Amino acid sequence: MTKNVKNFEKMIFTGKRKTAVSKLRVKPGSGKVFFNHLDHNELGLFHRLALTEPLRIYVQELEEELKYDFYIKTSGGGKEAQIQSARLAIARALLGITGSDVLKKAFIKYDRNMIVPDFRRKETRKPGDSKARAKRQKSFR
Numbered sequence: 001m002t003k004n005v006k007n008f009e010k011m012i013f014t015g016k017r018k019t020a021v022s023k024l025r026v027k028p029g030s031g032k033v034f035f036n037h038l039d040h041n042e043l044g045l046f047h048r049l050a051l052t053e054p055l056r057i058y059v060q061e062l063e064e065e066l067k068y069d070f071y072i073k074t075s076g077g078g079k080e081a082q083i084q085s086a087r088l089a090i091a092r093a094l095l096g097i098t099g100s101d102v103l104k105k106a107f108i109k110y111d112r113n114m115i116v117p118d119f120r121r122k123e124t125r126k127p128g129d130s131k132a133r134a135k136r137q138k139s140f141r
Contacts, residue, residue, distance in 0.1 A: 008097050015088030016117050020077025024089040029069030047083045054091040061106045091115055
């Protein structure tokens with residue numbers, strides 16, 4: 001069910017969350033995920049589950065075995081944002097490889113942020129104030 005079998009190895013899929021950026025390469029394989037040169041099984045439980053969510057939905061919806069290995073490099077942000085950006089990159093890669101509308105609808109039904117990046121950013125500090133929303137206190141005496 002691959003749409004462009006020859007070209008997907010040369011493609012780089014990206015994901016963003018806050019200031020974290022993930023770049024993902026796909027190679028033919030057995031469904032392994034490598035996150036910053038580590039096998040995803042060496043990560044903590046919740047991080048491992050977050051990275052495998054798109055893969056599980058792929059297997060469940062399309063009822064075919066996963067034939068790709070995913071190599072993810074992340075930079076910037078914190079650990080959680082890096083995991084979420086990698087999750088976004090995996091889901092985008094699966095959609096790019098298969099081109100399946102069924103899979104896209106399944107991702108959106110499960111969690112919209114699996115395909116659409118979260119656009120929220122930190123609010124900037126205003127000049128003359130201490131924080132982004134905090135205002136200077138007045139003294140009435």
